[in-house]
Amino acid sequence: MILGIDVGGTNIDVVVYDEDFEHVATYPTEKNVSNLNSVIEELVERFEVEAVGVGLAAWIKRGKIVKMPNIRGEFRIDLEIPHVIDNDANCFAFYSAKLFEVENLLGVTIGTGIGSGIVADGRLIHGEGLAGEIGHWFVGNDRKCTCGGVGHLEANFGGWSLKEQFGRDAKEMIEDGSIYLTEGFRMMCVAVANAVTLLDPEAVVFGGRIGGNLDVEKLKECIYRYLMPEFRPEILTLRDPLAVAKGACLLAEESVCSKR
Ligand SMILES: [Zn+2]
Incomplete structure (x- = not known):
């Protein structure tokens, strides 16, 4: 039995x-993040698990958390049993690759922020840790981003930015289709098309509160416009709020199995 945990800005x-997979709990992040380690230890004991996977809305470089713009509070994860900690978009991409049975995939999560994860030849690509931060690609203009940069994709199409630009929820x-007429949507499609040319994945899977609800036909129409016909991956959406936690499970399982 493996435990998978998704630590997001609002919920764990x-x-x-x-x-x-079985969904066993949801906790508010704000109340629980400071004692995350004891929350996990308690769950480990209750379910008698042999490994733990944690997906975090954070940038993790060389095993260390370097940025966590959407989670307030400090914590450490220090467990006695095998555990894996990874970025939430990476967990999403890993789960999507298993679910859709593809070896090469780009996962794009669009919610408050924008993240992405790369699976190549069945494995997650980390680089030094931050590979796949498509949300912080420069796409033009000088909108300020949460990361401190300007003109980033997230500053044009993240949930917080759409709210700021249009005063409305994404x-x-x-629902009324106006999102597809925004410059931010076009920028996102250009960014994804560029990423596709770099990685040549079999599929691009969109998830997150905004990404998972986008219309596949509209996505295809816009992304394919910027791609040569030879690069036309499947465009899919995944509406599963537990995808990150499930991906964290599968990563932990893989890491345990590889050590056996
Ligand atoms: Zn940024």
């Missing part, structure tokens, strides 16, 4: 995995 979602803008 917990699943256990033993051939199938979900409403998806």
Whole structure:
């Protein structure tokens, strides 16, 4: 049995995995993040798990958290049993690759922020840790980003930016179709098309509160416009709020199995 935990800006979602996934708990992040380690230790004991995977809305470089713009508070993760800590978009991409049974995939999560994860030949690509930060690609203009940069994709199409630009929630803008007319949407499609040319994945999977709800046909229409016909990956959406926690489970499982 493996424990998978998704530590997001608002909630901490917990699943256990033993051939199938089971959602066992959700905690508010704000109240629990400072004693995250004891929360996890308690769950380890309760479910008698042999490994833990943690997906974090954070930048992790050489095993250290270097940035965590959407989570307030400090914590450490120090467990006696095998555990893996990875970026939440990486967990999303890893789970998507298993779910859709592809070896080469780009996962793009669009919610408050924008993240992405790369799976190549069945493995996650980390670089020095920060590989796949598509949300912080420069896409033009001088909108300020949460990371301190300007003109980044997230500053043009992240949930916080859409709210700032249009005074509306992105979900409403998806419902009435106005999101597809924004310059931010076009910029996002250009960024994804460029990433596709770099990586040549079999599929691009969109997730997150905004990404998972986008219309696949609209995405295809816009992304394919910027791609040569030879580069036309499948465009998919995944509406599973537990995808990150599930991916964290699978990463932990893989790491345990590889050590056996
Ligand atoms: Zn940025």
